[in-house]
Amino acid sequence: MSLIIVHLLADFYLQTDHMVQSKLKNLKKHILHHFLVNTAVLTAGWLFIYQQNDTVKTVVWPVLFITGTHLIIDLVKIKLVDQLSARENLNKLWFFILDQLLHLLMLLIALQLFFQKSLVSNVDRFIKLLFEEGRQLDASSTILIIVIILILGTTVSGHIIRILLGSLPGQLLTFEGKYTFKNELKEPAYPQKSNGERALSEQYNYMVFNKHDMSRGKLIGYIERLLVILLTYYGSYPAIAFIVTAKSIARFKQMDDRDWAEYFLLGTLTSMFMGIMFGILLREVLN
Numbered sequence: 001m002s003l004i005i006v007h008l009l010a011d012f013y014l015q016t017d018h019m020v021q022s023k024l025k026n027l028k029k030h031i032l033h034h035f036l037v038n039t040a041v042l043t044a045g046w047l048f049i050y051q052q053n054d055t056v057k058t059v060v061w062p063v064l065f066i067t068g069t070h071l072i073i074d075l076v077k078i079k080l081v082d083q084l085s086a087r088e089n090l091n092k093l094w095f096f097i098l099d100q101l102l103h104l105l106m107l108l109i110a111l112q113l114f115f116q117k118s119l120v121s122n123v124d125r126f127i128k129l130l131f132e133e134g135r136q137l138d139a140s141s142t143i144l145i146i147v148i149i150l151i152l153g154t155t156v157s158g159h160i161i162r163i164l165l166g167s168l169p170g171q172l173l174t175f176e177g178k179y180t181f182k183n184e185l186k187e188p189a190y191p192q193k194s195n196g197e198r199a200l201s202e203q204y205n206y207m208v209f210n211k212h213d214m215s216r217g218k219l220i221g222y223i224e225r226l227l228v229i230l231l232t233y234y235g236s237y238p239a240i241a242f243i244v245t246a247k248s249i250a251r252f253k254q255m256d257d258r259d260w261a262e263y264f265l266l267g268t269l270t271s272m273f274m275g276i277m278f279g280i281l282l283r284e285v286l287n
Helices: 003-011 017-021 027-048 055-082 088-114 119-131 137-165 214-234 237-250 252-256 258-286
Strands: 173-187 198-209
Touching: 003 088, 003 137, 027 055, 055 088, 088 119, 088 137, 119 214, 119 252, 137 214, 137 258, 214 258, 237 252, 237 258, 252 258
Parallel strands: none
Antiparallel strands: 173 198
């Protein structure tokens, strides 16, 4: 489980937004992150658990295997995703999920090759953890599981939602209001032809938009899903409806725009679904 946490940290916390957008250009930095964090964790494991084993077998070869397979998987994924158009968000999401599953499989294979931890037994252990009654977890395993679910429910879920939604037309601009200005230019009338004055009138309409603070929206999403996970764990489902209502009220003015309304609805439903799913998973594992 510690290797899974390391993978998630290197993939989702040690990468900047610029690195994600230019993955191929920054691939060396990304792989270096994985190399360093895996080396640190496996070295700690050797010092505290596998000290009697050969350092090369328990540290060097696993690090090279995990880092090398990660590089190959990422290169293939980047080449395949680059062939997709900007609107094929669902296909990009499937590539992302497959990419993460392959990374997880490589970690399990590394455990079998270098630490004699059978891949089948690890999968069987996870299934029993979910469905077997009366199982007991030690404190360290409990903490690691909680950390994994929290990472999945915040950063990983946020990345999935961004892939699925893509971008709203207009750079996610928020409609704030409409203002009308009227300008009249009067000129003296010709008294010999008509009475009164003639005037030239011009009317200007201004649409005022406000650009989103993306970091603030990301933080709101994290807090939202953490609350949903916590409420699901304790079975407080009605309170989840209150969160959705509060979000809808805050965005009420923007619902006049159909594109924005669909974007908001898809993002909210996806976020809620993932929060509830991870909340149920946490409850099944810990209870």
